[in-house]
Amino acid sequence: MKPKPVLRDTAFDLLGDETAALRPAADSGAMASIAPTGINLLFPAADSLDYSRYLSREISLKHELHNPKGPIGSLWLRGFPFRHLTADTLTELIFRLCTRVNLEKTPESVRGIELTPEDCGREQLALIKGLGFGVVRLRLDARIAADDRSLDKVSAVLERIKDFRDISVQSEVLISSDTAPRYLNRLIEGIKAHCEEIELVPDNGACEPEEDANRMQTLLLPAANNLMTHGFQMFGESCFKSPEHGDVILRHNKRLRYAPWGYYNLSVSQWLGLGVGAAGISSGFFYRNLGQLTPYLKRIDRQQSPVASWSCRPLDSQFLYRFLQESFCYRHLFCEGYRLDPEFIAELRALGWLEDYAHPPSLTTLGALNLQHILRRIATAKRVVTWDN
Amino acid sequence: MTGGSFNMDAKCPHNGAVNCGDCRMNALCLPMALQSDEIDRLDRIIERGRPLQKGEYIYHAGEPFRSIYAVRSGAIKGFTVNNEGVEQVTGFYLPGEIFGMDGIGHPNHINAAVSLETSAICEIPFSRMEELSIQIPSLQRHFFTLMSREITNDQQLITMLSKNSAEERIATLLTSISVRNARRKLSGTRFRLPMSRADIGNYLGLTVETVSRVFSRFQKQELLAVDKKEIEITDLERLKSLANT
Incomplete structure (x- = not known):
C-alpha cells in the first residue's frame, strides 16, 4: 500500500x-x-x-x-x-x-x-x-x-x-x-x-x-x-x-x-x-x-x-513574510520597521520560547519547535505587531 | 536491442570493414520494426569522418554538447582536467561503444575525448536525431533507453573500481575489457590494451608502479601472461572471482 x-x-x-x-x-x-x-x-x-x-x-x-x-x-x-x-x-x-x-x-x-x-x-x-x-x-x-x-x-x-x-x-x-x-x-x-x-x-x-x-x-x-x-x-x-x-x-x-x-x-x-x-x-x-x-x-x-x-502583494512587502524569513533562517523574532507587543514577548519568554534578554528576540529550541503557533499569533492576533514609527 | 528481420551479419553500407551486427550502434540502426528505408534515413544522419590519429581530440571539455559518438575501431579515452591542470581519466571506449554522454545533463561536455590510437568513430548529431524521431517515434524512445543504460553502466563501473583494492580494481578492468571484447565476438582472453600503464593507473586511482607490480603479481599467480600491451588471460574464472564479478 x-x-x-x-x-x-x-x-x-x-x-x-x-x-x-x-x-x-x-x-x-x-x-x-x-x-x-x-x-x-x-x-x-x-x-x-x-x-x-x-x-x-x-x-x-x-x-x-x-x-x-x-x-x-x-x-x-x-x-x-x-x-x-x-x-x-x-x-x-x-x-x-x-x-x-x-x-x-x-x-x-x-x-x-x-x-x-x-x-x-x-x-x-x-x-x-x-x-x-x-x-x-x-x-x-x-x-x-x-x-x-x-x-x-x-x-x-x-x-x-x-x-x-x-x-x-x-x-x-x-x-x-x-x-x-x-x-x-x-x-x-x-x-x-x-x-x-x-x-x-x-x-x-x-x-x-x-x-x-x-x-x-x-x-x-x-x-x-x-x-x-x-x-x-x-x-x-x-x-x-x-x-x-x-x-x-x-x-x-x-x-x-x-x-x-x-x-x-x-x-x-x-x-x-x-x-x-x-x-x-x-x-x-x-x-x-x-x-x-x-x-x-x-x-x-x-x-x-x-x-x-x-x-496578493510582492513577498518582501509583507511583514509576515519578513518575520518568517528572520525566524526560519536566523531564529530571530524580528522585522525591521515593526515592533512586537512587549506583553507578547514576555508571554513567549515565560513559555521558554524566547531567549532571555536577547536582542533582537531570539528563539530557543522550544520556541523554534513552536514557530507555527508564534507566526499564527503574529498573523491573526490584533496588536501583537505594530508599525514602529 | 532487437534486430527484427534485419540480417545481423550484414556489412555496414559505408564501411565494408565494419560489421553492423558487432557495433552497439546497431541498437539504433536496427530497432524493432524499422523498415529498410527508415534504416537508410537513420544511416544518412550518422556522420563518419576521416580516421582519427593518436592524440587527436574528438571534443574538448567545455565544448557544447551536440552529438554522441560510437567507436567503430580503435580506442578513445575520456578525461577531465582540474584547476591545477591535473588530468583525471574518466573512461575508455572500445569499438561498438558509445561515448559523449557526459554532456547529456549539461549544456557542455564535462570531459574531453581523445583518440588513443588510429580510430574511426560515428557521430550522431542530436538535432538531426530529433528531426528524424518525429518521423520514426520508436527511434527516440530507443535512443533514450540506450543513453540511460550507458550512463548507468559507466557509473557502476566507476563505483566498482573506486572501492576495491589495487588487485580488485585491475582485475575488474581486465574482466570488463574481456566481456566487452566477447560481446563483439572477439577473444575475451587474448587482447591488446590500447591504453598506457599510466592511463590505467590514473583511471583506477593507482600509481603506475602499483599497476606494474600487480600485473607482475598476476603473472606469477598464472592469472595472465603479459607482453607489453598484449594480454592473455590464462585463468579467467579466477580473475573474475578476484574482481567480485
Whole structure:
C-alpha cells in the first residue's frame, strides 16, 4: 500500500493570496532574467501516465513568467519522481531541460532528487549520479514505527549511496504521535554521520488533538537536542544542518532565504515550480499550482497555466513574510520597521520560547519547535505587531 | 536491442570493414520494426569522418554538447582536467561503444575525448536525431533507453573500481575489457590494451608502479601472461572471482 503523502503545513500558508486569473498576474511582469533561477519539479504520489510530458508542456506555458537566461542555481526533482519516471524518461527529462535552460554546473549550483529507500537501487543511483545529481534527499517514514523496528534497510541504502562519490545525503524523517521515541533516537544515531541535513517532519492533521501535539513536542525536543549536541544547527521548526552544510555559511553571511521547498541562496530570486501543487516565485510574487492531479492535467491539456493563486502583494512587502524569513533562517523574532507587543514577548519568554534578554528576540529550541503557533499569533492576533514609527 | 528481420551479419553500407551486427550502434540502426528505408534515413544522419590519429581530440571539455559518438575501431579515452591542470581519466571506449554522454545533463561536455590510437568513430548529431524521431517515434524512445543504460553502466563501473583494492580494481578492468571484447565476438582472453600503464593507473586511482607490480603479481599467480600491451588471460574464472564479478 502506498503511503499517504504528507502535506506540510508551512508558514507560507499564512501569507495572503488571491485566486489566479487565467493569465499571468498583471504586476508579475515577464522579463528575461540573467540572475540564477531555481527549478522544482514536483511529482505527486498518485500515478499519472506521461506526467513528465505534462511538465515539459508546463514549461512552455510558463514562458511569460519565467524565461531564464542565466544559470540554473538549483534543480530539484521533488515528491515521488520514480513513481512517474523510468530510467529512459528520467534521462529524456534531463536532456529536454538541458535544451531549454542553462544547466551548466557552477560551484554554487545544486541538483537534487527526493527518493524513498525503495528508489535507491544501485542502478537508479548510478543513473542519478551520471545525470549530474549531487544531492539525494531520502524520505524516511517513521510515522508508525515501533521501538524495535529494524534499521537495516536504511543502513544498507546509506552505504550504497556512499559508494557513489560526491553524492550528499539529506534525510526527511516523517514522524507522528505514534512514532516510538526510542526508534527515532536509534534512527537519528544511525543516519546523522551520513547526512548533511536531517529534517523531522511531523504529520500534522488539520484537527490534531492537543495531546498528540504535546506528544509530538515530547518526541521532537530530545531529538533536536541530540542533533545539536552533535554539532547540527537548527533551522526553522525542525530542520538540522551539519556544520559543513552550505546553508550554515549562507546563514552566517546573511544570504539565506526560506520557502516551502526549503532553504536557498538569496541570489536565486526566481523559482520555477512545475507540477501538481508546485510553488514558485516570479518577479517577487509567490504562486502555487493547482493541487489536485486531474484539474492540473486538464489545464495543461487546454494549454492554460496551472497556476491557482498568487500572493496578493510582492513577498518582501509583507511583514509576515519578513518575520518568517528572520525566524526560519536566523531564529530571530524580528522585522525591521515593526515592533512586537512587549506583553507578547514576555508571554513567549515565560513559555521558554524566547531567549532571555536577547536582542533582537531570539528563539530557543522550544520556541523554534513552536514557530507555527508564534507566526499564527503574529498573523491573526490584533496588536501583537505594530508599525514602529 | 532487437534486430527484427534485419540480417545481423550484414556489412555496414559505408564501411565494408565494419560489421553492423558487432557495433552497439546497431541498437539504433536496427530497432524493432524499422523498415529498410527508415534504416537508410537513420544511416544518412550518422556522420563518419576521416580516421582519427593518436592524440587527436574528438571534443574538448567545455565544448557544447551536440552529438554522441560510437567507436567503430580503435580506442578513445575520456578525461577531465582540474584547476591545477591535473588530468583525471574518466573512461575508455572500445569499438561498438558509445561515448559523449557526459554532456547529456549539461549544456557542455564535462570531459574531453581523445583518440588513443588510429580510430574511426560515428557521430550522431542530436538535432538531426530529433528531426528524424518525429518521423520514426520508436527511434527516440530507443535512443533514450540506450543513453540511460550507458550512463548507468559507466557509473557502476566507476563505483566498482573506486572501492576495491589495487588487485580488485585491475582485475575488474581486465574482466570488463574481456566481456566487452566477447560481446563483439572477439577473444575475451587474448587482447591488446590500447591504453598506457599510466592511463590505467590514473583511471583506477593507482600509481603506475602499483599497476606494474600487480600485473607482475598476476603473472606469477598464472592469472595472465603479459607482453607489453598484449594480454592473455590464462585463468579467467579466477580473475573474475578476484574482481567480485
